[in-house]
Amino acid sequence: MTTHPDSPALSLPPELHAVLDAALDCVVAMGADGRVVLFNAAAQRTFGYTAEQAVGADMAELLVPPSLRARHRDGVARHLAGGAPAVLDRRIEITGLRADGSEFPVELTVTRLRGAEPVLFVAYLRDITDRKLAEAELKASRIRIVEAADAARRRIERDLHDGAQQRLVMLALQLRIARGRVGDGDESAALLDEALAELDGATAELRELARGIHPAVLTEGGLHPALRALAARSAVPVVLQEVPDARFAASVEATAYFVVAEALTNVARHACAERATVVVREEAGALVVEVRDDGCGGAAGAGGTGLRGLDDRLAALGGRLSMQSPSGEGTTIRAEIPCAS
Amino acid sequence: MDRTVLIVDDHAGFRALARKLLAAEGWEVVGEAGDGAEALTEARRLHPELVLLDLNLPDGSGLDVAERLAATDPAPQVVLTSTHDEDELHELARARRATGFVPQRLLSGARLEAVLSGR
Numbered sequence: 001m002t003t004h005p006d007s008p009a010l011s012l013p014p015e016l017h018a019v020l021d022a023a024l025d026c027v028v029a030m031g032a033d034g035r036v037v038l039f040n041a042a043a044q045r046t047f048g049y050t051a052e053q054a055v056g057a058d059m060a061e062l063l064v065p066p067s068l069r070a071r072h073r074d075g076v077a078r079h080l081a082g083g084a085p086a087v088l089d090r091r092i093e094i095t096g097l098r099a100d101g102s103e104f105p106v107e108l109t110v111t112r113l114r115g116a117e118p119v120l121f122v123a124y125l126r127d128i129t130d131r132k133l134a135e136a137e138l139k140a141s142r143i144r145i146v147e148a149a150d151a152a153r154r155r156i157e158r159d160l161h162d163g164a165q166q167r168l169v170m171l172a173l174q175l176r177i178a179r180g181r182v183g184d185g186d187e188s189a190a191l192l193d194e195a196l197a198e199l200d201g202a203t204a205e206l207r208e209l210a211r212g213i214h215p216a217v218l219t220e221g222g223l224h225p226a227l228r229a230l231a232a233r234s235a236v237p238v239v240l241q242e243v244p245d246a247r248f249a250a251s252v253e254a255t256a257y258f259v260v261a262e263a264l265t266n267v268a269r270h271a272c273a274e275r276a277t278v279v280v281r282e283e284a285g286a287l288v289v290e291v292r293d294d295g296c297g298g299a300a301g302a303g304g305t306g307l308r309g310l311d312d313r314l315a316a317l318g319g320r321l322s323m324q325s326p327s328g329e330g331t332t333i334r335a336e337i338p339c340a341s
Numbered sequence: 342m343d344r345t346v347l348i349v350d351d352h353a354g355f356r357a358l359a360r361k362l363l364a365a366e367g368w369e370v371v372g373e374a375g376d377g378a379e380a381l382t383e384a385r386r387l388h389p390e391l392v393l394l395d396l397n398l399p400d401g402s403g404l405d406v407a408e409r410l411a412a413t414d415p416a417p418q419v420v421l422t423s424t425h426d427e428d429e430l431h432e433l434a435r436a437r438r439a440t441g442f443v444p445q446r447l448l449s450g451a452r453l454e455a456v457l458s459g460r
Binding site: 161162165166168169170172173174176177180181203207216217220221225228 | 352354355358359361362365366396402404423424425430432433445446447448449
């Protein structure tokens, strides 16, 4: 890289140069011809050029990745021809190019110095590689937390199933064999019948507990049979209008299932509805879950209900939960769950 | 003549109890198997009328085994069973070419007859 003696650097008092060089952010200025006239110390560290190399060079050639250069130059030309400034005076995120050819994410604002003659654009930039990495790591770790919680629930359900439930089943079969060997008039018959009834109750309670933790039918058969079962148990009549038979990632299926379960619980408790409608469909890389009711509407936000917990779960998966509940017009809960299938 | 049944479950305790229970109601238990692969071998060898098939087998899902059994000739009837007794498993079983589903704790000869006759 050679210096560009023909393009004068911005002439500033030495104190002002010192001020700019002390800044943490990169400060880069260019003229109407697109050539760099100011390149502070932070810019030198970030992009890997000395001020002598940068000043006088074409800014786009120097700092903008080849794939973005045409757009950048068009923007500048349009602005200088009197067009509305598209990128001036607001924060934008874009990709920068270092001297070694590597690209990295930057945030920046560009301003055009008012009244400056000749034209002067000044950009303030920051390398946001670390923040981007931290954001990606945060996102990944939130997804891992949801997945770990789901896996733990499945494990608890399986342990209950393989342990206590299995033993109760064996006990029921043994009692029924014993009952079969005792005549109806026998004193023991009544005792065995009572024991069987008691056992039925215990089994039902355990089953409800296991189902609330994680429904086995969801693991075995996916959303469609699991939602059919949920609909069948609902206190308010439920129409399953549309549910895909396809299987999705376990965390996606569990989230969709719990959204419908929670929404139907709310309908039964608060909505004074006669009917609820459930629609689940794949739309542009997301599984969209909608539960509508024909009740009184006017529900106050997702807060205070079990939906808030689901909101966190959805946010962790990069999805979102929304509710519409105009008074007198019923309530619609809508969840969008990203699913790459 | 007694109806013949093959009992498939990885839990020997369940197999023994089911054998006792069904025998007491006039079924002939012609064999037992502990996993899906053994179930397919034994079904081909013994030609039972009915395979009582656990949903969770050590080598995979009973649903897959049910489908493979349905493709054998002559195909036995298949009733899936599980310690789960969720009603929806019945439908799931039928979707995979099994005749039906009976929760393990409610297993009896009469219940099997009811499932087989579509009641």
